Amino acid sequence: xxxxxxxxxxSREAVDEFTQDVFLTFIEALxxxxxxxxxxxxxxxxxxxxxxxxxxxxxxxxxxxxxxxxGHVLIPESAEDSPAPDAMKLEDCLAALTQRAxxxxxxxxxxxxxxxxxxxxxxxxxxxxxxxxxxxxxxLRQCMSKPMVWGAA
Amino acid sequence: xxxxxxxxxxxxxxxxxxxxxxxxxxGGMPDxxxxxxxxRLFAAAAIGExxxxxxxxxxxxxxxxxxxxxxxxxxxxxxxxxxxxxxxxNIHRIDLTSSGDVxxxxxxxxxxxxxxxxxxxxxxxEQVEVAAYTPGVSEAIMTFRGVQxxxxxxxxxxxxxxxxxxMALTAGKLHWKVTGQRSGQRExxxxxxxxxxx
Numbered sequence: 607x608x609x610x611x612x613x614x615x616x617s618r619e620a621v622d623e624f625t626q627d628v629f630l631t632f633i634e635a636l637x638x639x640x641x642x643x644x645x646x647x648x649x650x651x652x653x654x655x656x657x658x659x660x661x662x663x664x665x666x667x668x669x670x671x672x673x674x675x676x677g678h679v680l681i682p683e684s685a686e687d688s689p690a691p692d693a694m695k696l697e698d699c700l701a702a703l704t705q706r707a708x709x710x711x712x713x714x715x716x717x718x719x720x721x722x723x724x725x726x727x728x729x730x731x732x733x734x735x736x737x738x739x740x741x742x743x744x745x746l747r748q749c750m751s752k753p754m755v756w757g758a759a
Numbered sequence: 760x761x762x763x764x765x766x767x768x769x770x771x772x773x774x775x776x777x778x779x780x781x782x783x784x785x786g787g788m789p790d791x792x793x794x795x796x797x798x799r800l801f802a803a804a805a806i807g808e809x810x811x812x813x814x815x816x817x818x819x820x821x822x823x824x825x826x827x828x829x830x831x832x833x834x835x836x837x838x839x840x841x842x843x844x845x846x847x848x849n850i851h852r853i854d855l856t857s858s859g860d861v862x863x864x865x866x867x868x869x870x871x872x873x874x875x876x877x878x879x880x881x882x883x884x885e886q887v888e889v890a891a892y893t894p895g896v897s898e899a900i901m902t903f904r905g906v907q908x909x910x911x912x913x914x915x916x917x918x919x920x921x922x923x924x925x926m927a928l929t930a931g932k933l934h935w936k937v938t939g940q941r942s943g944q945r946e947x948x949x950x951x952x953x954x955x956x957x
Contacts, residue, residue: 607804608812608816608819609780609783609784609800609812609815609816610797610800612784612819613783613784613793618819618820618823647805648801648802648804648805649798649801649802651801652797652798652801655797655801692817692821693821693824693825693920694920694922694923694926696818696821696822696825697825697830697832697919697920697923698901698923700822700825700831700832701832701901701903701904702901702902702903702904703832703904703905704904704905705832705904705905705907706905708831708832708905711818711822712822712826712831714781714784714785715815715818715819715822715823716819716822716823716826716831719785720785720786720787721782721785721786721787722786724785736781736782736787739781739785740777740778740781743777743781743815743818744777746818747777747814750814754926755891755900755901756900756901756926756927756930
């Protein structure tokens with residue numbers, strides 16, 4: 607759901623608001639017993655995502671009412687604001703990357719720039735920017751999956 | 760991730776590659792392909808096979824948090840560190856003034872960040888790296904790449920969150936080698952050994 611929202615929206619606040627709207631609509635549907643086949647819940651949620659993205663104005667109008675009715679069910683996001691162990695690990699893994707590789711992750715995943723915009727910032731071709739990001743993501747995933755090196759000291 | 764799911768009505772392959780997902784997120788995928796990928800993405804999430812999307816989601820959240828904290832692998836200048844020290848009180852500063860063994864004192868428990876200042880002059884060097892070694896082992900356990908020096912005096916200011924500094928500096932004796940490239944050759948510029956006393 608976050609990926610769906612991130613393709614369409616840039617700011618974290620907008621992504622969070624979008625996913626909350628989808629959750630609220632989903633909870634409302636559950637309460638109405640609108641989901642007949644539990645096996646099709648993924649398609650149902652995808653459908654809500656598409657409806658919400660198509661008609662944000664209408665959803666915003668209903669938002670206050672949905673919050674009042676079902677808002678207490680949503681899990682608070684405050685935990686996301688505190689440093690988690692994997693943030694420390696990510697800090698360590700980022701330090702081991704080259705400056706250019708760090709830049710590509712910052713531009714793509716912090717500033718939410720497109721392939722084309724990242725390429726322009728780094729003054730390289732779009733294809734090269736894409737390859738660099740894929741390699742860097744692979745390296746980061748590998749680094750994040752291992753225990754931190756400092757335990758070995 | 761490679762599974763079959765029928766959560767969207769009919770059997771749909773839920774396989775979503777890392778590269779596909781990255782293209783999907785950053786405008787490298789046409790809308791028609793994106794719609795198909797969304798079906799697989801949601802099918803994968805429904806059966807708990809969405810490790811790669813979760814990895815990218817966590818990466819985005821943690822990276823945004825680190826960037827907001829100024830801890831996204833940034834190199835600091837002396838002026839920026841001075842501003843940081845003026846702004847925040849719970850920062851511990853370590854100055855490594857000359858090569859050799861350095862005994863460090865453990866910082867206060869409420870420390871939020873640790874600044875390590877290496878008094879070297881790297882202004883003539885490119886591609887500076889700082890590598891950490893455990894005693895008697897020739898291979899570095901960690902290499903900090905793309906380190907930028909202060910353009911004014913050529914020294915290095917490394918700023919990291921306290922938990923990472925504690926983990927890195929208090930685990931035991933560590934040797935640190937600072938290297939850089941000059942005239943196409945990599946040279947060692949400084950070497951330190953650190954040990955934190957409790």
